[in-house]
Amino acid sequence: MNKVRVGIIGAGRIGKIHADNLIRHPQAEVVAISDLFANPSLESWAHQRGILNVTRDSGEILSRNDIDAVYICSSTDSHVELIKIAAGQGKHIFCEKPLSMDIEQTQEAIAAVNRAGVQLQVGFNRRFDHNFKRVREHVQTGAIGDTHVIKITSRDPGPPPASYIEVSGGIFMDMMIHDFDMARFLTGSEVEEVYAQGSVLIDPVFAAYGDVDTSVVTLRFANGALGVIDCSRKAVYGYDQRVEVFGSKGSASAANDFPSTAALCTEEGVISDKPLHFFLERYQAAYVEETQRFIHCLLNGEPVPVNGLDGWQAERIARAAKLSLQEGRPVKLPPIGSG
Numbered sequence: 001m002n003k004v005r006v007g008i009i010g011a012g013r014i015g016k017i018h019a020d021n022l023i024r025h026p027q028a029e030v031v032a033i034s035d036l037f038a039n040p041s042l043e044s045w046a047h048q049r050g051i052l053n054v055t056r057d058s059g060e061i062l063s064r065n066d067i068d069a070v071y072i073c074s075s076t077d078s079h080v081e082l083i084k085i086a087a088g089q090g091k092h093i094f095c096e097k098p099l100s101m102d103i104e105q106t107q108e109a110i111a112a113v114n115r116a117g118v119q120l121q122v123g124f125n126r127r128f129d130h131n132f133k134r135v136r137e138h139v140q141t142g143a144i145g146d147t148h149v150i151k152i153t154s155r156d157p158g159p160p161p162a163s164y165i166e167v168s169g170g171i172f173m174d175m176m177i178h179d180f181d182m183a184r185f186l187t188g189s190e191v192e193e194v195y196a197q198g199s200v201l202i203d204p205v206f207a208a209y210g211d212v213d214t215s216v217v218t219l220r221f222a223n224g225a226l227g228v229i230d231c232s233r234k235a236v237y238g239y240d241q242r243v244e245v246f247g248s249k250g251s252a253s254a255a256n257d258f259p260s261t262a263a264l265c266t267e268e269g270v271i272s273d274k275p276l277h278f279f280l281e282r283y284q285a286a287y288v289e290e291t292q293r294f295i296h297c298l299l300n301g302e303p304v305p306v307n308g309l310d311g312w313q314a315e316r317i318a319r320a321a322k323l324s325l326q327e328g329r330p331v332k333l334p335p336i337g338s339g
């Protein structure tokens, strides 16, 4: 195989990003795209990009013989079923996060992938962010010594609409899932215990759906390190995504990315740009790289860099965090192998 022929399922915000990145990749070809609400406007968008097959029926994509891999970019509640069918058809899979909101279902999807012997990469795009990758390198080379504390700041510029909140799966599964993965990625250790606190401080609509908009989660890792993640659905100054890993020999940290480093200095004070607006801007290059890695691994028979088990582990932490918030106590994760 010298080219990966791809079908995309779900042509919303993230599906279109992946489509554009795949189109630009010299060793990928987007054969078809499907969306439940495919319409002439999507057709025209796709045709402009040379994607000639547009359908409302994901089954058409999954049964095509001229497709090697599928990108599952549809709403989360459809992921598991689509993974199972795609695996059954022998197709490699890139699936957006989370794999599902139910870790038992996620396990079923992973089992189907393993039975079929296909690859499954999960869309934890932040692992490919240039800043976070560099911090991880410093941890891995031993430059900061033994890891003692990890701090993650994760704040969106504004909350999603109520219709999204209703079906999002809640702040832990929808938003902090990325941070739980980042915590595992940066420390290289598994989370053993989670204690979550949460409040509704931004919009009462979160309470109406049994959710919170502000949360602090503390983590205890298997290697003894401790972690803290602070998360907000609204930072008035923009998308705030920073990390610090502190260890016995020092610390490694990454700040936000900005549109420019220009500063306006006057007698009133100093003004600079707000951080890059949101995930589409901040992680633009990371989305490109995660697709490059996926295609590279398929073409070279290498294991994908972030797989189904990584997706499942992050979901286990999210589930424990939800239970912790509900019951107001720290929750130990069951040992791996017991659920």
Ligand SMILES: NC(=O)c1ccc[n+]([C@@H]2O[C@H](COP(=O)([O-])OP(=O)(O)OC[C@H]3O[C@@H](n4cnc5c(N)ncnc54)[C@H](O)[C@@H]3O)[C@@H](O)[C@H]2O)c1
Binding pocket: 009, 010, 011, 012, 013, 014, 015, 034, 035, 036, 037, 056, 058, 073, 074, 075, 076, 078, 096, 097, 098, 123, 124, 125, 279
């Ligand atoms: N990694 C990231 O940074 C990131 C960012 C945003 C969203 N996501 C994830 O990507 C997924 C999609 O999110 P989005 O923001 O693009 O949502 P979206 O609502 O913009 O798009 C989802 C699209 O999928 C379509 N769809 C739903 N079920 C389908 C099915 N069975 N077959 C075909 N099409 C179907 C919908 O019609 C919609 O157009 C979610 O799982 C979300 O958690 C990941």
